[in-house]
Structures are given as C-alpha cells and as structure tokens.
Amino acid sequence: MTSTWTEPANTPLALLLLGQGTDPASERGVDCPGDLPAPSDPDLVARATAAKAALGDRVFVLGHHYQRDEVIQFADVTGDSFKLAREAAARPDAEFIVFCGVHFMAESADILTTEAQKVVLPDLAAGCSMADMAVLGQVETAWEQFTDLGIAGDVVPVTYMNSSADIKGFVGRNGGVVCTSSNAKRALDWAFEQGQKVFFLPDQHLGRNTAVLDMGFTLDDCVLYDPHKPGGGLTAEQLRDAKMILWRGHCSVHGRFTIESVREVRERVPGVNVIVHPECRHEVVRAADQVGSTEYIIKALEAAPAGSAWAVGTELNLVRRMALEHPDKRIMFLDRAVCYCSTMNRIDLPHLVWALEELVAGRVPNQITVDPDTAKYARVALDQMLALP
Numbered sequence: 001m002t003s004t005w006t007e008p009a010n011t012p013l014a015l016l017l018l019g020q021g022t023d024p025a026s027e028r029g030v031d032c033p034g035d036l037p038a039p040s041d042p043d044l045v046a047r048a049t050a051a052k053a054a055l056g057d058r059v060f061v062l063g064h065h066y067q068r069d070e071v072i073q074f075a076d077v078t079g080d081s082f083k084l085a086r087e088a089a090a091r092p093d094a095e096f097i098v099f100c101g102v103h104f105m106a107e108s109a110d111i112l113t114t115e116a117q118k119v120v121l122p123d124l125a126a127g128c129s130m131a132d133m134a135v136l137g138q139v140e141t142a143w144e145q146f147t148d149l150g151i152a153g154d155v156v157p158v159t160y161m162n163s164s165a166d167i168k169g170f171v172g173r174n175g176g177v178v179c180t181s182s183n184a185k186r187a188l189d190w191a192f193e194q195g196q197k198v199f200f201l202p203d204q205h206l207g208r209n210t211a212v213l214d215m216g217f218t219l220d221d222c223v224l225y226d227p228h229k230p231g232g233g234l235t236a237e238q239l240r241d242a243k244m245i246l247w248r249g250h251c252s253v254h255g256r257f258t259i260e261s262v263r264e265v266r267e268r269v270p271g272v273n274v275i276v277h278p279e280c281r282h283e284v285v286r287a288a289d290q291v292g293s294t295e296y297i298i299k300a301l302e303a304a305p306a307g308s309a310w311a312v313g314t315e316l317n318l319v320r321r322m323a324l325e326h327p328d329k330r331i332m333f334l335d336r337a338v339c340y341c342s343t344m345n346r347i348d349l350p351h352l353v354w355a356l357e358e359l360v361a362g363r364v365p366n367q368i369t370v371d372p373d374t375a376k377y378a379r380v381a382l383d384q385m386l387a388l389p
Helices: 012-017 044-058 081-089 103-112 136-149 165-173 184-194 204-215 236-241 259-268 282-287 294-303 316-325 349-360 372-386
Strands: 059-064 077-079 096-100 118-120 155-160 177-179 197-201 222-225 244-247 273-276 309-313 330-333
Touching: 044 059, 044 349, 059 081, 059 349, 077 081, 081 096, 081 103, 096 103, 096 349, 103 118, 103 165, 103 372, 136 165, 136 197, 136 236, 155 165, 155 184, 155 204, 165 177, 165 372, 177 184, 177 372, 184 197, 184 204, 197 204, 204 222, 204 244, 204 282, 259 273, 259 282, 259 309, 273 282, 273 294, 294 309, 294 316, 309 316, 316 330
Parallel strands: 059 077, 059 096, 096 118, 155 177, 155 197, 197 244, 222 244, 273 309, 309 330
Antiparallel strands: none
8 A cells, every 4th residue: 555655845954853964053963983884885784784693682772763764674672762771671681782862861771771781872962952951050050949948848850751860860869750751640640749849850841731631730830940040030939839840941843843733734634633742832732632652652553543644743753654654544744844853863874883883893882871879869760760650
C-alpha cells in the first residue's frame, strides 16, 4: 500500500534543525577528534555494519525515537529517554553503551550503569535546549529564595527526565523525584503527599498540563519562575499562594505547535484526530483529541483503525517513520513547517560510524561521565521514581 505521507517543505532554518548546518550563536559546536567520515561516503552503512559486528556483544547501541532513520537502523533498542537508560542498565555485560540521543540521556545511562561500562555520545553537540534552560546555580538561587521566605520546607522538587545530572542531583539532595511524561501525575501525587507545593523543573508545559488537566488544579494555582528576573519575577505572596512553581523552560520542538496549527488541520482534514505530546503549550493540549508521551503516541497510532487520519504534534523524524510504517492510515505532521529536534539530529551516520570505528581501534570517544557525588543523589531521585506506586 502506498503511503500518504507528505514531506513538509525544507527551508534554511529547517536544514539547520536537521543538523545540516551550524549556528555558533545557539549551539555548542564540538568537533570530533580524528577524521569524521563524509556524509557522502557510499560505504557508511557497510562501515557501521562491520564495526558493530567487530565489537559484537561488547557494544550496545541505543536509539531514541527522534533519531534519523539512518541511525535507528543500527540501534539494538529504540525508545524514549528513560526506557533507553533502563535498557542500558539491563545490559551489564556490554562494555560500551553507544547512546544515540542527547547529552542528558547519556548522563542518565552513566548513572544507571556499572562503573565498568563506558557510555559514548557520538556527537557532544547533541545537547537539549530544554535541559540547558535549568542551570544548577539558578535553581539553587531559587531554592535559597524559598528558604528565605520560609516555604522551602513545604516545597518538593520534581524534575523531568529531560534535565541535566546536576539538576537530578539537586532534586535528590532535597527529597524530590524524577518523572517522565508517562508518570508525571504519579510523581506529582507522591510529591503532594510529601509537601504542600511542587517546584517543577525544567518544562513548564508538562508541569502545567499535568497539574491542570490531570489533577484538577487551576491555572491560578501555577506560577512561572523566570530565573532571568529578580526573585523569579514573582512576589512573596505569589510564591506562598502557589501550588505549582513552574520553571521557565520548554521544548523548542513541541513549543512550536500552536492553536492555529490545530485549527488549520481540522479545517483541511475533516474528521482528523489530533494527538500531541504533553510538552506542548496548554492551549494546544486542550484543543487536541489525545495527549500522551512518545510511547503513548506510538501505541495509539499502531492501534488506530485503517483509514483514520491523524495529525501528530511531536518530532518530525518519529511522525514520518510512523506514517511510512502505517500506510493504511493517514498520518501527518501537525505543523505545516519542518520541525526537527536540532540537537538530536547532530547525531548522524558519519558520527555513529566514527564512534564505532574508534571503539574497534581501542579508543573510547566522547565518553560521558557524571561525578560520583552528583550521580549518587541523582540516583536517589531516579530510584524514588522507580518506587512510585
């Protein structure tokens, strides 16, 4: 059956988001030591296959759902960030974990794996703009403010999996928990059993959407803490009255979807089902038919009846892959414009080949390590998530 997938038009910005370009003002460009294969090299697939075969069971390759197909084909397991970190931890015999994702994911894998294992990120420029929006010093300043106001004892920190090891460590030190987009409500339920307020990091939209749509809070119960404004831009009264103190962070991909995108696709495709990720803006989530994590979206599309139409609000690589895998359904991107995760797309086939061939040569490239103290407390917060009912 022929697929109904229509590729959004490329633009110079889209090519940058795809990773086919650089922007020194917004990216942490990191050159690979050694010789990076050219993208035009016709032998890249054969080289990756040969290097992976030479390493055998010594290497375990993880591929996030948002990775390019050229990389995903070499992944031993695909999934979201937490699933992949758990898969890495479940392979203690693998000497090398090659994580085709972004920096915070590789950090989590390093925290959850053994000291003998080495986690490799094929391109160190593969960061996460959302995770970078919560800097430890800024978060500690906010906590000092809560302490000065006398409310810190009532506040439980909760951080999204999409955060740095430093932030996870901060949360672990202060009696909090890590959450994913799948278990955010369970994490918040637990947090409100421990205290009266939640300090939610770093994605404001997941925190707000979960609190309001899943837990019955109002928008007035949520305040937005802006680390770039004195006192977070909030008064003492606002902080004392708030139930949810949301960090001013967001996903650069999911934040692009607008209510206009939803209205436009409903007008263009009668009967379309709109399904979005909870990292999307509150008004977009409210206007959608279904909301859920990446894994939720995948399962919903797999279970959808033939002939149904779906507009999907998440990263484009995944939406395209689902459309091509299910040609009996009309699966389209929610936005008319290209919307890749730019940092996730920094990992391409040349970087993967380079990383694997370096391992074959006995060199460990781009190893990701978390210092022991940070790892200890980050593990506390991660273990608390695993213990959620």
